[in-house]
Amino acid sequence: MKNEFEWIRSIAPSKHRRASVIKGIGDDAAVIRPKVGYDIVLAVDTLVEGVHFTKNTMPLKAIGYKALAVNVSDLAAMGAEPLYYMVSIAVPKENWEQEEINEIYEGMGEAGEEYDMDLIGGDTISTSRDLVITVQVTGRVEEYRQLLRSDAETNDIVFLTGPVGMSAAGLDELLEKGKDAWGDDPFIQAHQWPIAHVEHGRFFAESGERIALNDVSDGVAHEAKEIAESSGVDLHLDWEKMPRLDLFQHVPLTKQRKWLLHGGEDFSLLGTMRASLFQQMKKQLQKKGLSLYQIGEVRPGRGNVWLKHEGTEKLLYDGGYTHF
Ligand SMILES: Nc1ncnc2c1ncn2[C@@H]1O[C@H](COP(=O)(O)OP(=O)(O)OP(=O)(O)O)[C@@H](O)[C@H]1O
Ligand SMILES: Cc1ncc(C[n+]2csc(CCOP(=O)(O)O)c2C)c(N)n1
Ligand SMILES: [Mg+2]
Ligand SMILES: [Mg+2]
Ligand SMILES: [Mg+2]
Structure with a gap:
């Protein structure tokens, strides 16, 4: 077992991917040199044992991978290119071994490699119970x-x-069956190894077009409401147009609605753009192997979201995941 400081040295990267890192791990704070012509984008999100994961719902590596990916998703939703991350980890005195924390860091490192980011600092503390991982990310646009x-x-x-x-859908299976549910199933994979849609975000930002964007962390209904409210318009969604896997076909409608509209943790991006742009953007994205689905339209209003389903349009309940 390494002491706190030995351990920090053991997880510190030996070199950085980004030349803009002037000082990474090893001083009182990190120093980076912003590139002229870019704005800096910052976000922070936390994963808590028992709230966002348990040892039965997530492999250790996936906990680390997801902790970074959910943050990168917020950068993607701003159109930013991910650059650096910092990690604060509160480790319970019991139930968690250093080897397990190392595995979490391995997973985080894999996500770091995937999104071309440098770990530039963090904080290590002990806690009485439940592991808490806070990741702060920096990007640029x-x-x-x-x-x-x-x-x-x-x-x-x-x-x-x-x-x-x-x-x-994956989470429901995991909560029911625990580790027996682990495997290649696409729902389990989506829950454990989420993908941040950075390429979409960058494509939209580089286009220079006016595009409203949000990542779907708390469910489509909730995120749509956030766009509607902050833009002062109404969003009209069409249930039939929602992209879904054929695997959902045999699931009862109430469950489908719960998962697709109020589930969250999908990290697809929900947004709006000029109607005349859609087909050309869809085609350009398809060339990159990326998808785009129209699911509704924006009309004058006061921040409400409507859903057309089985011929009638109703106000969509905006419930999603909420911590309080
Ligand atoms: N405790 C807090 N103190 C200060 N600002 C906060 C706090 N919690 C959230 N915010 C800010 O509120 C805004 C919305 O945060 P929120 O966490 O809901 O968005 P998100 O990260 O996209 O969603 P999620 O956390 O569900 O993925 C952001 O600007 C965020 O920085
Ligand atoms: C064990 C376990 N129980 C429940 C959930 C579901 N869950 C937790 S937080 C959240 C919303 C996004 O979080 P945040 O708003 O903090 O970004 C959701 C859908 C889970 N992942 N694991
Ligand atoms: Mg957040
Ligand atoms: Mg977000
Ligand atoms: Mg949330």
């Missing part, structure tokens, strides 16, 4: 190109960059 929730306008179309409901 070309000046004034950031993609905001507040940019939706009447006559825009509403889009999703990928399917939703899969992570929630």
Whole structure:
């Protein structure tokens, strides 16, 4: 067992991917040199044992991988390119071995490699119970190109960059069967190894178009409401247009609705863009192997979300995951 400081040295990267890191791990704070012409984008999100994961719902490596990926997803939702991350980890005095924490870091390192980011610092503390991992990420976006929730306008179309409901479906299976559910099943994979849609975010930012964007961490209904409210418009969604896997076909409708609309942790991006842009953007994204689905439109309103389902349109309950 290494002591705190030996352990920190053992997880510190020996070199950085980004030349802009002036000082990483090993001093009172990290120092980076921002590139001229870019705005810096910052986000922080925490995963808590018992709330976001348990040892039965997530492999150790996946806990680390997901802790970084969910943060990268927030950078993607701003149109930013991921650059660096910092980690604060509170380790319970019992039930967690150093080897297990190392595995979590391995998973985080894998995500770091995937998104081309450097670990530049963090904090290590003990706690009485339940592991807590906080990851702070820094990215950059070309000046004034950031993609905001507040940019939706009447006559825009509403889009999703990928399917939703899969992570929630996987979680239900994991809560029921525990480790027996682990495997290649796409729902389990979606829950344990989420993919942040960085390429979509960058494509939208680089286009220079006005695009409102949010990542689906708390469920489509909730995220749509956030866009509607901050833009001062109404979003009209169409149930039939929601991208979903054929695997959902045999699932009862109430469950489908719960997973697809209120599930969360999907990390697809939900957004709006000018209607005339949609087909060309879809084609360009397809060339990169990326998808885009129109699921509704924006109309004048006061921040409400409507859902057309089985011929009638109703106000969509905006419930999603909430911590309080
Ligand atoms: N405790 C807090 N103190 C200060 N600002 C906060 C706090 N919690 C959230 N915020 C800010 O509120 C805004 C919304 O945060 P929120 O966490 O809901 O968004 P998100 O990270 O996209 O969603 P999620 O955490 O569900 O993935 C962000 O600007 C965030 O920085
Ligand atoms: C064991 C276990 N129970 C429940 C859930 C579901 N869950 C937890 S937080 C969250 C929303 C996103 O989090 P945040 O708002 O903090 O970004 C969801 C859908 C889970 N992942 N693991
Ligand atoms: Mg957050
Ligand atoms: Mg978000
Ligand atoms: Mg949330």
